[in-house]
Every structure is written in structure tokens, then in C-alpha cells.
Amino acid sequence: MPARTPWIRTFLCRSDNIGVLMRDPETGACAAIDVPEAAPVLAALKETGWTLTDILVTHRHADHVEGIPEVKRATGAKVTAPAKAGAAVPEVDVTVSEGDTVSVGALAGEVWETPGHCADHVSYVFAEAGVVFAGDTLFTLGCGRVLEGPPETLWRSLSRFLPLPDETQIYSGHDYVGSNARFALAADPDNARLKARAEEAQRAAAEGRFLIPSSLGEEKATNPFLRAGDPALAQGVGLAPGSEAERVFVALRAWKNRF
Template identity: 40%
Template sequence: MFKIHQIPALETNFALILECTTTGEVALIDAPDAPPILNACKELGLTPSKIFVTHHHWDHVDGIAPLREHFDLTIYGPKAEAEQIGQLDIEVEPGTTLEFGNGHLNVIATPGHTFGHIAYFLVEQPTLFAGDALFSLGCGRMFDGPPDQMWAGLKRLRELPDATQLYCGHEYTLSNGAFAQTIGPTNKALLARIEQAQTQIDNGRPTLPTTLGNEKLTNPFLRADQIGIAQALGLDGSNPVATFAALRKAKDQF
């Protein structure tokens, strides 16, 4: 049994505390900022021993060094970005399975936002920690690309079970939803998700987690190989990579 504690950090980030209630082991998914994590750990009575890093951007790693002043931590992260992160104890590659508590985390290649971005999938309690590769109703900005690799990574995530709980690195659901609605203005599942997200925000709650099954119905970036998405962009749908690239460019300019 696992508990996931979602901690707001910085302006839009989430820090995630992963707790195995069977063994008592505790880990963090990324470390955007130390103070909110330290406060949460104190309130919850938890002592993390690991950090699983998704990518090298500062708002996911800047909390590592100050947290090491308080906890004995082993830092895991993408081997491809070890030099950029600079604080990894264990460099991991896609396809690796990592033990955590009485469960396992599969490491999935999700490049594009950054060249070595990885996501973690908790096998025994299907949960995806997507970092900035996938957001609710959106995906990460394609800083490093190329689009074919980013699209391939999103397809890997799309293959996970519909019941998978999705946790992301940022609270972007409403802004992503505004764009997604321009692509699928009659998508009933999308409109319902936007309404749900607005209610959650209005009530002071995060819009995450959501389910991957819901994302498959509502997130245009997971559906770049569907003809309706291509047609909304003035394309014929014959090349999903071109559709994805056009979709990401349109979001950048939205």
C-alpha cells in the first residue's frame, strides 16, 4: 500500500512524497523547493531516504542540496542528464526497474521537454509520476525535442492502464484546458474535465491526480494520431508526428 502526498511548491509546482505504508520507506519525486517539503515531512512525521528525479530543470532539482542537510538521501535520476543535475548518486536509464518499499518503479523514456526526461510508473498501485512530460490536458513545452521522440514518449505513457493515477510536475490544467477546447470544442469529456477542474480550483483543491483513462479521452497531445486532431490544425492526419509538432507549436503560440 502506498500513499502519495502532493505538496504545492513555488508558483505552480508540485512536490510529491511517496510513502510505502507497509515498509515505512519514504521517497520524493523531484525536489522543486526545500521549505514546503520540510514542513510537510515534519507535519506527516516522515523521513525520506530517496529522491527520484525526472529531469534537470531547476524547479525540479533546486531543493536537493538543502534537503540533504536534513535527511540522508540517495538521489536517483536520468543518466542522460547526470552532468546537468550534478547531484545524482545512482544514474538510471529507461527500461530500468527500481525497488521502492514493497513495490517497484518502472523508468520510462519521455524525452522532448528535456533530452533525457524520464517518468516513473509504480507497478503495484498503478501510478504515473510524469514530471513535465505529460500534464493534465497538455504536455511539456518541447525545449529539446525532436517531436518524433517526444511523441514516442507520450505514446509509451498512453499504453499504461486507464486506471493509472496521473501526477504531474505543475498545476496547469485550466490553462491547458483553454487551449484543448480550441482543438476539440465539442468533446464532451473535455468540457466535463474543464468544469471539474474549475470547481476543484474554486474550492482550493488541486486538479491532480487524474486518471490516464480520462487523459486519453481529453488530452489532445495524447491523440495526435487521431484524424479529428489533425483536421483541427488543417492537416490530413497522415503523419502523426507532424500533427504533434503542429499541436505543440500552436500551444506555444496560444
């Protein structure tokens, strides 16, 4: 189990973005993971009474950064962003690349470059706390759309998560769980655990909840994009059961694009 568990608050931004606040209980430092929209972030800070010290940006897309200027003016938070994003992220104080470390109070996170959705994407891996902020790389029951580079690049990024402990909590940047579940069932129809998760996703949606975070163990059992090495997924995309996982992933991602 993680040695230290941060306090984390999730909430909806825009139509389907997930806002996240992480507070270190030891020091009171608090980070927002991306700022899709200023008002929900500021409202969550007011509700919790937390003081924002940091903004950790996963990638440069507008739906993850457009609220930064207003939140920075209101809080004075330090903005950390991928170096490869260049000037596309506003109000940046610190840039980070593969292997760098970020700190939120006593919580230390490693920066992983996880391109595929876009070339500048990074994920923040807080291993001791047992949490990963995966942005638009890995979703509950899905993965990001490939917008820059070949799909093999995204597969290599996703593969980095697989060796992490199963209890690792994955926070993603969007709530696409409903559509992801429908595709996952089409690709992996005999997966009983997936069927149960899809039903859980339906209940959560009806109750105004979302299945974020998700544990890595659940994703490895039910997310077709992480299960590309399973013979059943290969057969589902018309490939031989022994096909390389990367080939299966590419076929799955192309199918999802048309789904």
C-alpha cells in the same frame, strides 16, 4: 486494480510546481519526486510524520532540483537521477537509464527515458502500484514544452503511456491545468467529456485544489496531445482526417506554443 496502493501526498511548490511524496505502507520507505523547493517538502514530511529515504529526479531543470541539497542534509535521503543529466543534478548517489528499476521499500518502479521536454528526462512507472511520475512529459490536459530535440521525440515518449491501464494515476510536475484546458477546448471544442473536465478544473482552482493526479483514461479521453490520432484533432489543425498521429501532434504542439 493495483495490487498495492502507496500513500501519496501532493502539494504546491514555487508558483506552480507539484511536490509529491510517496510512502510504501509496508516498509515505511518514502520518496520525494523531484525537490522543486526544500521548505514545502520538509513541511509535508513534518505534517505526515513520514521519513524520507529517497529522492527520485525526473530531469535536470532547476525548478525540479534546486531544493535537493537542503532536503538531503535534513533527511539523508538517497538521490537517484537520470544518467544523461550529468552533473546538472546536485548530490546524486545513483544514476539510472532506460529499463533500470528503482525501489522505494517494497514498491518497484521501472525507469522510462521520456525525452522531448529535455534530453535527459525520465519517468518512473510503478506498474504494480498503478502510478506514473511523468515530470514535465505529460500534464493533466497537456504535455511539456519541447526544449531539446524535435517534437516528434516528445510524441514517441507520450505514446509509451498509451498502452498502460486506464486507471493508472499520472502525477505531473506542474499545475498548468487552467491554461491546458483553455487550449484543449480550442483544439477539441465538441468533446463533451473535455468540457466537463474544464469545468471541474475551474471548480478545483476556485477551491485551491489541482487535478493532479489524473487517470490515464481521463487523459486519453480529454487531452488533445494524447488524442492526436483522432480525426477531429486532425481537422482542428487543418490536416486531413487520416493524417498520422505524429503529424497532428507536431501541429498541435506548435499551435500550443503560440496560444
